Amino acid sequence: xxxxxxxxxxxxxxxxxxxxxxxxxxxxxxxxxxxxxxxxxxxxxxxxxxxxxxxxxxxxxxxxxxxxxxxxxxxxxxxxxxxxxxxxxxxxxxxxxxxxxxxxxxxxxxxxxxxxxxxxxxxxxxxxxxxxxxxxxxxxxxxxxxxxxxxxxxxxxxxxxxxxxxxxxxxxxxxxxxxxxxxxxxxxxxxxxxxxxxxxxxxxxxxxxxxxxxxxxxxxxxxxxxxxxxxxxxxxxxxxxxxxxxxxxxxxxxxxxxxxxxxxxxxxxxxxxxxxxxxxxxxxxxxxxxxxxxxxxxxxxxxxxxxxxxxxxxxxxxxxxxxxxxxxxxxxxxxxxxxxxxxxx
Amino acid sequence: xxxxxxxxxxxxxxxxxxxxxxxxxxxxxxxxxxxxxxxxxxxxxxxxxxxxxxxxxxxxxxxxxxxxxxxxxxxxxxxxxxxxxxxxxxxxxxxxxxxxxxxxxxxxxxxxxxxxxxxxxxxxxxxxxxxxxxxxxxxxxxxxxxxxxxxxxxxxxxxxxxxxxxxxxxxxxxxxxxxxxxxxxxxxxxxxxxxxxxxxxxxxxxxxxxxxxxxxxxxxxxxxxxxxxxxxxxxxxxxxxxxxxxxxxxxxxxxxxxxxxxxxxxxxxxxxxxxxxxxxxxxxxxxxxxxxxxxxxxxxxxxxxxxxxxxxxxxxxxxxxxxxxxxxxxxxxxxxxxxxxxxxx
Numbered sequence: 001x002x003x004x005x006x007x008x009x010x011x012x013x014x015x016x017x018x019x020x021x022x023x024x025x026x027x028x029x030x031x032x033x034x035x036x037x038x039x040x041x042x043x044x045x046x047x048x049x050x051x052x053x054x055x056x057x058x059x060x061x062x063x064x065x066x067x068x069x070x071x072x073x074x075x076x077x078x079x080x081x082x083x084x085x086x087x088x089x090x091x092x093x094x095x096x097x098x099x100x101x102x103x104x105x106x107x108x109x110x111x112x113x114x115x116x117x118x119x120x121x122x123x124x125x126x127x128x129x130x131x132x133x134x135x136x137x138x139x140x141x142x143x144x145x146x147x148x149x150x151x152x153x154x155x156x157x158x159x160x161x162x163x164x165x166x167x168x169x170x171x172x173x174x175x176x177x178x179x180x181x182x183x184x185x186x187x188x189x190x191x192x193x194x195x196x197x198x199x200x201x202x203x204x205x206x207x208x209x210x211x212x213x214x215x216x217x218x219x220x221x222x223x224x225x226x227x228x229x230x231x232x233x234x235x236x237x238x239x240x241x242x243x244x245x246x247x248x249x250x251x252x253x254x255x256x257x258x259x260x261x262x263x264x265x266x267x268x269x270x271x272x273x274x275x276x277x278x279x280x281x282x283x284x285x286x287x288x289x290x291x292x293x294x295x296x297x298x299x300x301x302x303x304x305x306x307x308x309x310x311x312x313x314x315x316x317x318x319x320x321x322x323x324x325x326x327x328x329x330x331x332x333x334x335x336x337x338x339x340x341x342x343x344x345x
Numbered sequence: 346x347x348x349x350x351x352x353x354x355x356x357x358x359x360x361x362x363x364x365x366x367x368x369x370x371x372x373x374x375x376x377x378x379x380x381x382x383x384x385x386x387x388x389x390x391x392x393x394x395x396x397x398x399x400x401x402x403x404x405x406x407x408x409x410x411x412x413x414x415x416x417x418x419x420x421x422x423x424x425x426x427x428x429x430x431x432x433x434x435x436x437x438x439x440x441x442x443x444x445x446x447x448x449x450x451x452x453x454x455x456x457x458x459x460x461x462x463x464x465x466x467x468x469x470x471x472x473x474x475x476x477x478x479x480x481x482x483x484x485x486x487x488x489x490x491x492x493x494x495x496x497x498x499x500x501x502x503x504x505x506x507x508x509x510x511x512x513x514x515x516x517x518x519x520x521x522x523x524x525x526x527x528x529x530x531x532x533x534x535x536x537x538x539x540x541x542x543x544x545x546x547x548x549x550x551x552x553x554x555x556x557x558x559x560x561x562x563x564x565x566x567x568x569x570x571x572x573x574x575x576x577x578x579x580x581x582x583x584x585x586x587x588x589x590x591x592x593x594x595x596x597x598x599x600x601x602x603x604x605x606x607x608x609x610x611x612x613x614x615x616x617x618x619x620x621x622x623x624x625x626x627x628x629x630x631x632x633x634x635x636x637x638x639x640x641x642x643x644x645x646x647x648x649x650x651x652x653x654x655x656x657x658x659x660x661x662x663x664x665x666x667x668x669x670x671x672x673x674x675x676x677x678x679x680x681x682x683x684x685x686x687x688x689x690x
């Protein structure tokens with residue numbers, strides 16, 4: 001098929017540093033090409049891809065020196081998609097709002113994957129007004145605030161098979177990876193590790209917005225001899241950092257639409273102990289790839305027993321359910337369904 | 346004619362407090378109705394108008410408790426305009442970006458008044474991509490950064506004839522009205538007044554962004570016995586405050602696209618001493634409605650001679666050039682030209 005992938009312009013595809021959506025668009029784009037599809041990628045000009053790149057702006061917006069206006073550049077991108085739309089069988093958007101007036105009137109089938117949380121009240125009137133446009137959720141849990149929207153399917157994220165190595169042997173520490181913010185509950189991770197008398201290594205970034213929380217709640221807990229804070233890390237370091245851990249701790253306190261770090265751990269063969277919010281029950285098999293818990297007592301119990309989890313089963317689940325080719329195949333099925341229903345209409 | 350006016354949603358029409366664009370949309374809308382046109386106003390639901398109101402959101406965005414997303418609500422508004430577009434002869438937008446993809450493909454004639462400064466580099470590719478869409482400038486000077494855009498005309502702002510009273514007699518003070526920001530140069534106004542041994546009354550608001558500038562540059566100058574700072578004032582207080590002044594001082598240091606306060610002064614019969622940046626040479630007749638100056642020596646000289654200006658001439662110029670019916674008539678001519686060229690095409 002001839003497929004357009006339309007990425008946000010905040011980060012390049014793939015992103016230089018942080019940028020969950022652009023990372024997933026990258027994995028999807030390259031995996032669709034591996035499946036033999038002809039893909040055109042609308043993204044910032046500093047993106048790197050085997051697809052045909054339509055560079056909407058020279059560099060990604062977030063670190064751009066000229067402080068470009070995101071509304072202007074996303075509007076321009078949507079109009080570039082319109083100009084080229086006759087070349088595509090299907091157009092896949094990864095942005096929330098600005099393309100909808102075009103998408104509902106475009107003669108070519110299109111769909112949107114919503115990458116963020118959906119509990120903003122503004123989204124109700126938005127997706128009511130544009131209800132003809134098909135949406136894809138990244139977990140079933142993500143849909144909860146918008147049950148009546150025009151859902152075409154759920155497709156879980158996937159990672160390239162060779163991005164992380166399988167690590168059959170664990171070292172003696174737990175890992176925490178993510179932002180330091182109240183909903184990630186790094187404090188709970190520290191409590192769990194200390195209760196198990198096991199070292200905890202924390203790889204995390206502290207956003208400006210969370211600076212006060214960090215100083216008040218988390219920094220004072222780092223004095224403990226079992227706790228090591230190593231700051232922000234990249235993909236290559238993650239492979240070793242997560243892969244060598246006895247378990248990844250994800251004691252989250254919010255309805256996370258998709259926890260990429262959970263499937264990163266599974267890719268390494270590292271089991272995950274996570275609170276059962278949001279997408280967690282869809283990503284983990286309780287007792288097989290880790291433990292789903294609901295309070296600290298259960299979490300500590302799980303952490304004590306996590307050596308019983310078969311690391312090979314974690315990697316196998318990753319390969320079967322969360323590999324990029326699996327994701328690309330699921331999207332290709334949705335594209336075909338969409339085109340067929342257009343022809344039938 | 347059947348005319349749609351599409352206002353920004355940040356403030357109600359008219360705005361409760363500050364909001365230049367929404368104020369002008371209000372004056373234009375009511376003046377078009379006075380001319381016998383049938384006007385539909387797309388705006389926030391707390392607007393007050395004799396037009397048919399299409400309330401896009403219950404309350405204006407800026408002070409809305411729910412912190413609504415401006416991109417979502419302006420996108421929804423544009424789609425509401427699309428749904429109702431068959432009812433209009435012409436659609437007049439007062440926003441910069443989000444309507445352009447719709448406007449260039451709408452079967453009804455449409456135009457956009459650009460209310461802000463145009464020296465942002467992003468606007469070049471934006472108006473190149475949407476070059477079919479006709480634009481209106483609020484002064485000839487405003488166009489300078491975008492000389493090649495699709496300009497349909499220039500229409501200066503206008504105020505209702507009865508908004509301010511003519512004040513034939515001045516009291517012994519100069520007035521400064523506006524924001525306290527580096528480009529408004531309140532410091533120059535103080536220097537001019539002190540050099541003339543004449544009291545200066547300052548009616549101004551201090552935005553958070555300008556707080557440091559205020560504390561460092563302006564506040565220390567307020568100790569002078571000739572200087573009085575009275576804070577922010579509304580339309581009704583402005584009538585007396587500006588109307589009783591011997592002159593309005595506008596020693597600006599930036600290319601202001603349109604200085605509403607200048608025509609407010611003229612409406613009161615108050616002459617204006619202004620630096621010749623941006624729209625100033627279009628709004629003032631040097632030696633007739635005030636003085637256009639280029640340095641402090643000229644400004645002080647002008648302030649000493651401003652009693653020679655005939656206050657009646659200021660009011661007359663206002664009535665002839667900057668009254669709301671004049672503005673509405675100018676826009677109605679553009680609407681007719683646009684409709685005629687569509688029919689001819």
